[in-house]
Amino acid sequence: MIKFLDLHKINARFEPQLKLEFQQFLESGHYVLGEGTKAFEINYAKYCGTKHCIGVSNGLDALIIIFKAYIQLGKLNKGDEVLVPANTYIASILAIIEAGLKPIFIEPNIGTFNWEASTIKKHITSKTKAILTVHLYGQLADSEAILKLSKKHNLIVVEDAAQAHGAENAFGKRAGNLSDAAAFSFYPSKNLGALGEAGAVTTNDEKLAKTVSELRNYGSAKKYENVRIGINNRIDELQARILNIKLKHLDTDNEQRRKVARQYLLKINNDKVKLPFYDGSKNHNFHLFVVLVEHRNEFVKYLLDNGVQSSVHYPKPPHKQEALHEFSKLQLPITESIHKECVSLPISPVMEDFEIAKVIEIVNKYNY
Numbered sequence: 001m002i003k004f005l006d007l008h009k010i011n012a013r014f015e016p017q018l019k020l021e022f023q024q025f026l027e028s029g030h031y032v033l034g035e036g037t038k039a040f041e042i043n044y045a046k047y048c049g050t051k052h053c054i055g056v057s058n059g060l061d062a063l064i065i066i067f068k069a070y071i072q073l074g075k076l077n078k079g080d081e082v083l084v085p086a087n088t089y090i091a092s093i094l095a096i097i098e099a100g101l102k103p104i105f106i107e108p109n110i111g112t113f114n115w116e117a118s119t120i121k122k123h124i125t126s127k128t129k130a131i132l133t134v135h136l137y138g139q140l141a142d143s144e145a146i147l148k149l150s151k152k153h154n155l156i157v158v159e160d161a162a163q164a165h166g167a168e169n170a171f172g173k174r175a176g177n178l179s180d181a182a183a184f185s186f187y188p189s190k191n192l193g194a195l196g197e198a199g200a201v202t203t204n205d206e207k208l209a210k211t212v213s214e215l216r217n218y219g220s221a222k223k224y225e226n227v228r229i230g231i232n233n234r235i236d237e238l239q240a241r242i243l244n245i246k247l248k249h250l251d252t253d254n255e256q257r258r259k260v261a262r263q264y265l266l267k268i269n270n271d272k273v274k275l276p277f278y279d280g281s282k283n284h285n286f287h288l289f290v291v292l293v294e295h296r297n298e299f300v301k302y303l304l305d306n307g308v309q310s311s312v313h314y315p316k317p318p319h320k321q322e323a324l325h326e327f328s329k330l331q332l333p334i335t336e337s338i339h340k341e342c343v344s345l346p347i348s349p350v351m352e353d354f355e356i357a358k359v360i361e362i363v364n365k366y367n368y
Contacts, residue, residue, distance in 0.1 A: 002346055002355045004309040007188055009350045011195065014245055018195075021241045033217070033234055036241035041200070043247055047166075048176035050202040052209035055235030056216050059162040059185025062199040063095030063132075065233060066158055066181045069211040070130070071099065072228060075156060080129035085115045085141075086335040088134045090318045092160050095183075096132065104128070105319055105327065107334045111277045113137060113290065117145035124149075130156040135164035135175055137276070137313070138191065138287030143169060143178035156180050161202075165192040166254045168282040176202040181212075186243055191257070191287050192250050198239040256349035257286040260356055264289060264345065267360045272368065273299075274341075288313055291363075292341040298368045299343060306362045311344045 011018070021036075028034060037055050045053035056062045070076040078100035084092055086105035096103040106123055108115045113136045120131065131150055133141045143159070150157045159182035164175035176182040186198040201212050211228070214221050219230025261284070265275055274292040278284055290313065293299040303310050317339040319327040346359055 002308045002358060004311050004344070004346050005189055005348055006350060007193070010193075010348060013350070014249075017245050018242060021245060022238070025238050025241055031237050034237045036237050036244065037235055040235075040240040040244045040247070043244060044200060045202060047247060047250075048174050048182075048202045050177045050182075051204045051206070052202065054201045054209060054212045054216065055240055056199045056201060056212075057233040057235060058197045058199040059160075059183055059187065060091045060095055060199075061216075061233040062183035062185070062201050063092065063158070063160060064098050065212050065215050065231075066183055066201055066208075067095060067099035067101060067130075069181075069208055069215055070156060072211055072215070073207060076101065076129055081125070081127040082130045082132050083120055083123055083128060084132040085134050085136065086319060086330075086332045087113065087317060087338050088136060088160065089162075089314060090321055090324070091162070092132055092134055093318045093324060101130070102127075103132075103327075105330055105332060105335075107332055108136075108338070110334050110338060112139060113276070113338065114139060114141040117142055117149045120146065121149055124153050124155070128153070128155060130158060132158050132160055133179065134160040135167060137290050138163045138165075138167055138285040139276075139278075140164060140167045140169055140175060140178070140283040144171070147178070159183065162187075162199075163190065163287040164285060165190060165287075166250050166282075167285045170281065170283070177204070180205060181208055186239065191254060191285050192243060192246060194236075194239040195242050196236065196239055198235050198243060200235065253349035254282075254285045256351075257347055258282075258284070260347050260351055261286045261289055263356050264347075264360065268363050270364050270366055272366060273363055286347055288344045289347040290342050290344050292338070293343050294341060295368050296341055296343055299366060302366055302368070303362060306365075308359055308362050309346060312342060313344050314339060314342075 041053040157179040159179040161175040161182045162185035181203040184200045186194040216233040219226045219228030
């Protein structure tokens with residue numbers, strides 16, 4: 001069976017280093033916001049090209065804290081509208097709502113799965129105060145055009161970069177440095193994955209960075225001195241140390257994913273399987289390789305019956321989730337079409353050539 005994602009095999013490469021790091025962590029006697037966290041924050045900020053990185057508990061919390069920080073700084077107010085792609089993972093929407101803001105769902109381009117500045121422009125009103133752009137499946141949205149649009153309308157731009165670690169635009173700028181602030185998830189299945197929950201905020205805004213740092217730690221910059229109504233959303237010290245080890249290999253791993261993707265794009269030839277858009281650059285880290293298939297359930301079963309695991313990201317769009325029932329009457333046909341037909345094929349930096357060839361062979365033989 002070809003696994004959709006073999007996390008054990010991915011992490012086994014680092015086992016000696018991880019064991020040594022755990023021993024050092026254990027012996028340090030400092031298990032919260034220690035030297036490991038400081039080192040990772042410095043290294044990840046440098047990697048993304050930003051001035052600041054603040055480690056937090058997970059990707060959802062990273063988004064929530066960004067929005068709450070902007071509210072505390074007076075740059076956003078409760079009830080302000082935030083434009084967001086309709087086909088994102090529900091976490092993007094939950095963060096906006098949790099911060100007391102209002103999500104406005106925007107349809108994506110069905111070819112790239114990302115939205116476009118020209119579409120965003122049509123939905124900007126006097127109530128619009130921020131744009132939450134999502135680099136879905138690891139492919140960068142057109143951030144340069146979105147930033148240009150935001151400056152014209154005086155809007156805050158936040159990146160949901162939870163899937164885009166290391167993706168790089170044509171100007172050499174990486175995800176996390178294409179907005180006013182960005183949120184990352186280091187969930188174990190991510191391209192840069194921890195061995196548990198972890199996340200981060202990156203930004204070049206010193207005031208925002210300071211506010212985020214305070215908010216994640218009970219609203220405190222100095223122990224027992226609380227300047228804000230904060231929460232406890234700190235990154236775990238051990239996870240920060242693990243991420244520091246794996247960060248050194250992120251670019252190589254991303255290139256390996258692109259190698260797999262190029263093979264799929266070159267050799268999968270089945271008119272019943274629509275392949276994703278890719279321009280051949282580093283703007284896609286291929287966190288996921290998502291195809292569209294009309295009869296998804298049959299396709300997924302066919303793959304499994306032939307020894308190939310797949311996954312679906314995501315089977316139901318946010319506006320059709322019970323938790324967001326107030327948005328259920330929205331007419332979003334492109335989004336609903338994507339969520340109805342999307343299937344994620346196996347892709348990882350540790351896939352063997354024979355596994356890649358097997359997936360291609362099985363997909364090409366599909367005929368429903």
